[in-house]
Every structure is written in structure tokens, then in C-alpha cells.
Amino acid sequence: MIAQTGAKSGSGPLSGIVVVDLTRVLAGPFCTMLLADLGARVIKVENPKSGDDSRAYGPFINGKSGYFIAQNRGKESIALDLKNPEDQAILHRLLRRADVLIENFRPGTMARLGFGQDALKALYPQLIYASTSGFGQTGPYADRPAYDIIAQAMGGIMSLTGHEDSPPTRVGASIGDLGAGLFTALGIVSALHHRNRSGEGMAVDVAMLDSQLALLENAIARYYSTGTSPKPMGARHPSIAPFEAYRVKDGHIVIACGNDPLFRQFCRAVGHEHLADDPRFATNAKRSEHVLALKEAMEAFLTTQTIRHWLDFLGKAGIPSAPINNVEQAINDPQVQHRRVVLPVDDPSVAPLCVAGSPIKFSGFVTPETRPRAPDLDEDRARILADFP
Known part of the structure; x- marks a missing residue:
């Protein structure tokens, strides 16, 4: 049986960790959903008027x-007006026992509310x-608003x-959002590990724009090696x-040969070994140089x-x-089904809605x-107040 992280009950390697979640929309909620999947208790603090x-x-x-359900399943909700002194006092009650605050x-904004780092x-x-x-906590753009498409546009991926x-x-x-959420989750887990050794908390500062650049794979290296933007x-x-999509008789398939022996194996299998001997295609560097000619030669038989x-072949x-x-x-x-990547939400009112589960598998x-279901706005107030006196 495949093993994986647990549900809202807190089973998982982050069991016992309390996260106070002041985020909304996508990057932050995606991060805290990952932490909840790893077993953390995530308390989502929302605007009393309309919530996230x-x-x-x-x-x-x-x-x-x-x-909302897809990014906030497995969390608890309490509505607090962070400008209200009574609600500010409740947030301090949470923070006295919290391991992580994410905003x-x-x-x-947080400093103006009295909750700066x-x-x-x-x-x-x-x-x-x-x-x-x-854009992060520092720099000339720090005060600018941003959404996913802003990060994608400015970060080069578009x-x-x-x-x-x-x-x-x-x-x-x-x-743009999901990359920042992933890096924030990694930063939090790393900071928790450091705290276990040193006893010290720390700030984790992740920018969507920075994260987008970090996900450009080899595009930055290609620019510096050629002097031209890809x-x-x-x-x-x-x-x-x-290494791309190729036209066949009734659509397209992807074929990927990442080295010369694999390309020769492909040519031998399809009965066109002469392609591997063609000087234009003999090495990966040559194939990349003559990639359009290679595609034309391959599609000549693939389309049959x-x-x-x-x-199958x-x-x-x-x-x-x-x-x-x-x-x-x-x-x-069948592979996705076997790995239980997509699972139904435990909420009859939204059946048959399914969402992506955690792709991280653990023994144990x-x-x-x-x-687990996503909370209604302020649904967990009574339990949270009881647990954080």
C-alpha cells in the first residue's frame, strides 16, 4: 500500500506544528495547504466580512x-478583524503557541497593524x-501589487x-503563484529544522518574481552563453x-530521446536506423541544430x-x-489512479468534487x-478559542 501524508487530524511528519495562516487567494493558501498535507494544524485567519x-x-x-476548496481543504477557519483590538488579542493567543505565521x-501592512516581524x-x-x-520585502518594487500573470510577465516565462x-x-x-508557494513551504520547513537545532525563529521572505526566475530552468544559462534571450x-x-510533440495519423504524441544511444535505439525500433547514421542527426548537438529536418523525417513515418x-509500439x-x-x-x-494523486473531497455537499492530493509519499x-473538507468562514471559532485560551 502506498503511504502518504495524513489528513486534517494532523497525521504526518509535521504533526504537532501549528501554522497561523493570514494568506488569501493562491500563493499563500497553496503553501499552507502543502503544510496541512504534511500534518501541520493550519488555522486560517479570514476577513470577517467576506473571508478569503x-x-x-x-x-x-x-x-x-x-x-477555494482546492487550496484550503484540511484547514480551520476563524474570522478576525486585525484592526479590532479584541481580535488582535485573539491573534496573540494563537501566536503564543504557534510555530509559524505566514502572511x-x-x-x-503587518507592521502597521502591530504584527510586523x-x-x-x-x-x-x-x-x-x-x-x-x-516582489519581496525589499527593493524598488516591494510596494507594488502583483498577481500570477504579473510574475509570469516580468519573470520571463511568458x-x-x-x-x-x-x-x-x-x-x-x-x-507564478504556485512556484512562490512551493518555495515558501520549503523555506518554512528549512527554518523549522534550523530552529530545532538552534532554538531560534527567523523570517522567511519569498517573492513571486524571484521564484519565477528560479524556475526558468536553463533559460538564464542560455542567455549568458549566447547573449540572446531565448x-x-x-x-x-x-x-x-x-524531444517534443510529433504528429501521427490521428493526433500528436510526445517522444523524448535524451541521449545518442536512446536515439539510435529509437531509430532501430522503428526501422529507420539510417537516421542515426545521418551526419545531421548523429549527435544530440547536431540533431538540435537540424531539429526541423529531424521532425520532418520522423513525421514522414509517424503519420502512417x-x-x-x-x-504501444x-x-x-x-x-x-x-x-x-x-x-x-x-x-x-491508471498510474495516477494507482498513486491516489486525485481524491474526492470529504464533503457530501460538493460531491463528486475531487482535488489533487499530496504528491509526496512517506513510509509510515x-x-x-x-x-478533508474546506472550512466555512469562521466555522472553527469555538474550537480554536477553546484550544488557545
């Missing part, structure tokens, strides 16, 4: 936001204080996405060939057979290949059959 902005984002199932307000460090020296923002001469294209998933290449890899034929030959799945096909793939923690 994403509660108003569709799609809706019986009046509940699927967007994604514009820099300076310097003030809280004096009161709670072991607290991990994590901030996720568009310039690499799509096809050459196509209009600017946003990555289909919100990689351009969009569709599905093609900039320095490996064959169907997707199913080639996937190449799979048996040990050639890395794949269908280009839509979302429905991806979530119903059994994969759940469902993912």
Missing part, C-alpha cells in the same frame, strides 16, 4: 467555490515568520511559452532532440500509424513516449481515501 477573496471565485458547486499582504520576534523569538509577496511569433502566452497553471519553441526542448499504435521498445492528455484523461490515467503514513 477566493471564496468568490468559480467554479461553484452548490454555492461553494471549487477554487501575503503587501510589505509594511520585528515586533513579533521580540514577543515570540521561536516563531517562524514567513512572508510571500509579489517570453518562453507558446510558439514563435505567437502572441504572449500565460502558462496554463498559475506557476524565444518560444512550442513543445520543443531547446537543447535536446528528439495512430496514437494507440505508436504508444514505443512502450514495448523502451522509448520514452506519452499521449498528450487533457485534464479528464490525466486524472483517469497511509494514503487517505479522501481529502
Whole structure:
């Protein structure tokens, strides 16, 4: 049986860790969802008037936001007005026992409310204080607002996405937000490890723009090696060939040969070993140089057979290949089903909604059959107040 992180009960390697979550929309909530999946108790502090902005984002199932559920399952909710002295006192009650505070307000907002990092460090020296923002806590853009598309545009990834001469294209998933959320979660876990050794809390400062640059893979190295900014290449890899989507009789498949022996193995399997002997295609560097000619030569025979034929044939030959799945096909793939990557939400009112579970598997923690529900606004107030006197 596959083992994985636990559910809202707190089973997981972060069991016993208390996270006070002052974030909203995506980057911060995605981070704290990851921590909840790892077993942390996440207390989501929301605006009493309307809660997290994403509660108003569709799609809706019986009046509940699927967007909100997907990022906030497994958390608890309490509504606090951080400008209200009584509610500020409640937040201090939480912080006295919290391990982590995470916020994604514009820099300076928390300090103006009396909850800046310097003030809280004096009161709670072991607290991990994590901030996720568009541009970080310092620098000339620190005060600017940002959304995912801002980070994607400024961070270079939109310039690499799509096809050459196509209009600017946003990555289909919100990689600007999600990348920052991932790096914030990693920063928090690292800071907790440091605290275990030193007894000291610390600040974690993650910017969406910084995170976007960190995810550019080899594009930065390509710029410095050539002096030219890389351009969009569709599905093609900039320095490996064959490594892209290829047309077949009834659609497209992906074929990826990451080294010369694998390319020769592919050519031998498909009965076109002469391609591996062609001086234009003899090495990966040459294939990358003549990538369009290589694609034309491959599609000349690939288009004679169907997707199913080639996937079966190449799979048996040990050639890395794949269908280009839509979302429905991806979530119903037998491997995805076996790994329990997508699981139903434990909330009959939104059935049959499923969400992505944690992709991290651990020995010792059994994969759940469902993912815990997302809280209604202020739903957990009574229990939280009782637990944090």
C-alpha cells in the first residue's frame, strides 16, 4: 500500500506544528495547504466580512467555490478583524503557541497593524515568520501589487511559452503563484529544522518574481552563453532532440530521446536506423541544430500509424513516449489512479468534487481515501478559542 501524508487530524511528519495562516487567494493558501498535507494544524485567519477573496471565485458547486476548496481543504477557519483590538488579542493567543505565521499582504501592512516581524520576534523569538509577496520585502518594487500573470510577465516565462511569433502566452497553471508557494513551504520547513537545532525563529521572505526566475530552468544559462534571450519553441526542448510533440495519423504524441544511444535505439525500433547514421542527426548537438529536418523525417513515418499504435509500439521498445492528455484523461490515467494523486473531497455537499492530493509519499503514513473538507468562514471559532485560551 502506498503511504502518504495524513489528513486534517494532523497525521504526518509535521504533526504537532501549528501554522497561523493570514494568506488569501493562491500563493499563500497553496503553501499552507502543502503544510496541512504534511500534518501541520493550519488555522486560517479570514476577513470577517467576506473571508478569503477566493471564496468568490468559480467554479461553484452548490454555492461553494471549487477554487477555494482546492487550496484550503484540511484547514480551520476563524474570522478576525486585525484592526479590532479584541481580535488582535485573539491573534496573540494563537501566536503564543504557534510555530509559524505566514502572511501575503503587501510589505509594511503587518507592521502597521502591530504584527510586523520585528515586533513579533521580540514577543515570540521561536516563531517562524514567513512572508510571500509579489516582489519581496525589499527593493524598488516591494510596494507594488502583483498577481500570477504579473510574475509570469516580468519573470520571463511568458517570453518562453507558446510558439514563435505567437502572441504572449500565460502558462496554463498559475506557476507564478504556485512556484512562490512551493518555495515558501520549503523555506518554512528549512527554518523549522534550523530552529530545532538552534532554538531560534527567523523570517522567511519569498517573492513571486524571484521564484519565477528560479524556475526558468536553463533559460538564464542560455542567455549568458549566447547573449540572446531565448524565444518560444512550442513543445520543443531547446537543447535536446528528439524531444517534443510529433504528429501521427490521428493526433500528436510526445517522444523524448535524451541521449545518442536512446536515439539510435529509437531509430532501430522503428526501422529507420539510417537516421542515426545521418551526419545531421548523429549527435544530440547536431540533431538540435537540424531539429526541423529531424521532425520532418520522423513525421514522414509517424503519420502512417495512430496514437494507440505508436504508444504501444514505443512502450514495448523502451522509448520514452506519452499521449498528450487533457485534464479528464490525466486524472483517469491508471498510474495516477494507482498513486491516489486525485481524491474526492470529504464533503457530501460538493460531491463528486475531487482535488489533487499530496504528491509526496512517506513510509509510515497511509494514503487517505479522501481529502478533508474546506472550512466555512469562521466555522472553527469555538474550537480554536477553546484550544488557545
